Amino acid sequence: MSPRADPPSPTLAVYYGPATEQALATLATFPRVAVQAPLYSPEQLAALRRGGTRVLAYLSVGEDHPLGDWACVPGAAPYHQQPNTEWASVVVDAAHPLWADVLLTRAAQILEHTDGLLLDTLDSADPVATLALLRQLRGAFPDAALWANRGFALWPELPEVLRGAPDHGVLFEALSTRHTPCYALHDPPGLAYTAHWLAEVRRSGLPVHALDYADRPELAAAARARAAALGLRTFVSDRDLVWPGGWPIPEPVGPTPLEALL
Incomplete structure (x- = not known):
């Protein structure tokens, strides 16, 4: 670990x-912000963009879930596979043509008032079919920003898909901390895993921004300390991502928080 930054x-x-x-x-x-666009009015999204904030709309690629007017009854669609009870969603058959139609329709709806997409659940469905969906999205919306939440199961092809977008990058979720089964710093194997994938993302040349989770100030500080040591910025929030500003950043005092938790 490098000296404290x-x-x-x-x-x-x-x-x-x-x-x-x-x-x-x-x-x-x-x-730049990532939001669930169906929860916003066009006027609210326009106000954010007029102020200079680039708005990414959340889009789940490998799982179906209810959001705004988007209904999801597990088993009601031919592309539904196994439920993900933790998030009230359903893993999809990413190769099913009806799911491609649904995904493109949803993307068109949210891109009408945003700058691009934050692509989520990229590791949930078949990787070959998921990559095909991403290529369809890029082809259908060539001017849209494309940011991927992790997506390591799609390596090494994913960087090429993202680089086709004018604004692109990787959101590295849970870089240093987790929320399940409890809020905590990753154990040493977990930290080694994220360090490995951070190196892979950087080797691809893609921009990267981290996302971490905390339920107490010292854990938030530990996540920020590790990100800073790795030369990254991280947004630290709760499991449900309902804190618009994340954890506040206090003045540094005492020992390096990450070292204190190890």
């Missing part, structure tokens, strides 16, 4: 809560 502020906020006045004001302070 003051953690830089995140430049990407990930917020899946409602579009309250306070949330909108906080999100407007970030250069």
